[in-house]
Amino acid sequence: MNQSARIDPAAAIPAVSAPAAAPLTAPAGLPVAAAPLARPSIARHARHVIAENPVTGIAFALFLAIAACAVLGPAIAPYDPLASDTAAALQAPSTRHWFGTDQLGRDILSRVMAATRLDLGIAVFSVALVFVLGGLSGVAAGFFAGWTDRIVGRIADTIMAFPLFVLAMGIVAALGNTVTNIVIATAIINFPLYARVARAEANVRREAGFVLAARLAGNGEARILLAHILPNVMPIMAVQMSLTMGYAILNAAGLSFIGLGVRPPTPEWGIMVAEGAGFIVSGEWWIALFPGAALMLAVFCFNLLGDGLRDILDPQRRT
C-alpha cells in the first residue's frame, strides 16, 4: 500500500530516452524520435522556463523595471526628488503628481524612483559580500569538514543566536551611521543562511565519484573545491541570493525606518514610509503607501526570481 503509492519519476525517464544498445559505432543523438537535439543555449532555455511558468516572466519584467529605475532613476524622474514646493504640499495623487506630494511638496513618484538606486545598491553590495564570504566559507566547511567546519559552524551559530534585525541595528549603531555600515550589517546577518546552504550542498558532494576522479586527475584540494564543487553549488546559491536580495532591501529600509542608516532628506523607501506614517491618520495615505508598495514589489520580484533562476541554472533541467 505505502509502496504502491510511490512512483519514482526517474523510473519513467529511461523509457523516454532509451539508450538501449549502442553498437561500437554508436549513433549520435538521444533516440527521442524526430526532434534533433538543439544546442543547449541559456537564452533558449530561459525562454522555455518562462513559457512554462509565466510568473517567472512577470518577475523578470519587474526586475528589469526596477533595474532601469536604479540606473536611470534621477534622470527620468519628472521632478527633482529633493526640491520642495510648500505651495504644493500634501497633494493627493493627480495627473500632475501621479503619486501625490509629501508634507514639503516633494513629488513622491520622483522620490520613489530616485530611491531605487540606493536601496538596490545596498542590497546588491551586501548580497555580493555575503555571497563571497558566506559561500566560500560554507563550501570549505562542507568539503574539508573537521576544524574548518567547526569554526564556520560556530560563527554561524553565534550570529543566529541574536535576533537578526536587532543585531543589524547594533552593528550600525556601533560602527557608525553610514551606507557602508548598513551593507556590512546586512551581509553579517545573512552570513549563516549562505554558509549553511553552501555547507550542506558541498558536504553531499565531497564523496561523489567526480570528486574522487578529480583527485585522480591530479587536482589539489583547493582546486577541487573551487573548480569542481563550487560550480555545482552555484545554482542553489543563486536562488539563495535572489531570496536574500529581497530580504536585504527590506532590512535596509527597516534600518532607515527606525532612523538608523540613511538620513533625510535622501530619498529612501524606508525613510519615506517612516515620514508618511504620521500622515496616514489624517488621511494623506499616499505618502507612505507608494514607497511601501515599491518596497513590497521589489521583495516580491526577487523572491519570484529565485525560483525562475533555479530552473534556468540547473543543468539537469536543461535538456
Next chain:
Amino acid sequence: MTAELALAPPPLLEVHDLTVEFVTRRGTVVAVERVALALAKGETLGIVGESGSGKSVTSYAVMRILDRAGCIAGGTITFSGMDVGAAAEPLMRDLRGREMSMVFQNPRAALNPIRKVGRQIEDVLRQHAQATAGDAAAKAVEMLRKVRIARPEERYHAYPFELSGGMCQRVVIALALACRPQLLIADEPTTGLDVTTQKAVMELMVELTRERGMSTILITHDLGLAAAYCDRVCVMEKGRVVETASAADIFAAPEHPYTRRLMRATPRPGVTLRDLLPADTAEAAAGPDVARRAGTRDCGALLEVHDLVKAYPRKGAGATLQALFGRNDRRADDGMFRAVDGISFTIGRGESLGLVGESGCGKSTTSMMLMRLIDPTSGRIVFAGEDIGAVPARGFARSPLRKRIQMVFQDPTDSLNPRFTAARAIADPLLRLGGLEGRKAVGARCEALARQVGLPVELLDRFPHQLSGGQKARVGIARAIALSPELVILDEPTAALDVSVQAIVLNLLSDLKASLGMSYLFVSHDLNVVRLLCDRVIVMRAGRIVEEGATARVLSAPESDYTRELLAAIPHPPV
C-alpha cells in the same frame, strides 16, 4: 469489457493492446506500444528487457501508478474480470496491496525510514482490514517469520537502516504478501543485492507465491534470473513485446533477433568476449583476444601489495549492531573494524587481475587504498619499485606517480561532474598532469581519446545528463586512459549498464589493454564478467583473501567453499 472476454476461460490478468504515453517537453513519447500479455493463475511470467524497454512502465500501468506525465492511451487491462483502465481511483487504492502488490528494486527506498518495520506491516494489514488493533502485531510478526527473518519478535522493532539490504527486501516481500494478494509484481527485486542473497530472496519469493497459488510478474534485465524462476518469459524492446514463449523454449530456440542478441550479450561460461558482440560486429572486430592477452604476461610485477590492512575504529552504535546481528566472524579484538585484513598479492605488467567478493568484503576499500585515495593502516603498496603506500593520500595528487595509476568508477553518472562537458571531463587530467601546451593540443588529444573509446566526437560538447549510460562509461574510460597509465583499476565499470552495452564496454576495455599495454585490476561481484576479462582472480571475503589463482582454474575447480557458494548462486540461462 466485451462479451467474448467474459466467455473465455479468464486468465488472472490480461493486457490487450496497451499503449502508454508520456507527455514531455519534446512532445509525446510512446513508452509502451500495443503490448499484449496474459497471466494465468499461479503462473510466473518474466518480463525481460534492457533499460527503456518499457517493462516497468507496463507494470505501473497494470497497477495504475503511472506518474502524472504518463497516461494509458489505448488498450485494456483486465484483472480477474475487472477493467483496470476504467476503474475508479478509490477502488484501485483498495485493490493495490490487497489483490495486487509490488516489490520494488531498492528495498531501502520502498520502506519508510523512520517507522519500525513491524509497524509498516501492520499498517498494510489494517489499511485493508485484514487485522484489528488487537492481532495486527501478532500477524506482523508472523509475516516476518514467513519471510524467514530470524528472531522476528526482535526485528519487529527494527528500523530499516538497522537491517541489511537482503533483510530489507524480505521485509518488502512481507509487506507485499501480507494481505495475500493474487498478483505480485516484482520489479528488479534483487538488483543491488549480492548473488548469494539474490538466490535466497528469489527462492523465498518463489516458495511463498507457489504456496499461496499466486501469480507473479518478475521484471528483470537478467536473462539468467528469468530462466531460473519463470514459467514463461516475455521479451520487450523499445516499448514492444517482441517475443513470448515458455522459459525453456525461449532459451533453447529464441526466435526474434533481439532475443538472440540479448542472449548472446549475456556473459556465461564457455564464451569469449568476442562472442558477446552481435554476430556482424564480432567479425569486424576480429582477432582472438585470448591469444593477444596471453602474449603480454610475465614481464615482472608492476604492483606488489604486502599485508595491507585498513582498520576503522568501531563506533558505539556500530558495535551494538554487531552484537545484535551476531556477526562475530569479523575480528572484534581491539575495538577496530578491519575492512581489509592483511592481504597480499601482485599484479604483473600487462596482466589483468580480478578482485571478486560480495558487498562489504573490502574490495572497494582495497581499490581506494591502491588508488591512494585513502591511507592504509599498515602494510606496503609497492608500485613500479616505489613504496607508494608511504606517500600520504592527501599529497599524492602532486606525486609524479599519480598519472601512472588511474581508475574507472562504478557509476558513470556519479563520477562525471554534472557541470562539465564530456570534453572538459576528459581534459581534466590532461590539464593537470598531461604536460600539454595550449588549448589546441589538449583539444586534439581529447578528440583522439574519444575516437579511441568509440565516443562520437560531436558528443564531446554535451553534459553528462545528455549522454546515455554507455556513452558516459566511455567518457569515464577516456578520462582514465588520458594519461596513458600503467595500472587502471576498474571498479565494477559495467555494473550500471545494460548487457548489450556491457558487452561493448568489456570488449573496448580488452582492446585498449592490448593496444596500450596497461594492467588492470578488475573489481567486480560478477564472476561471469571476471571470467571474460581476467587472467587471474582473487576472491575476497570479510577483508581477507580466501582464494587466488588462474581464472579458469578458480572458476572450474574452486578450492574454497565460499567460491563454490558464489558460483552456485549465479543463475544461468540454460545454454
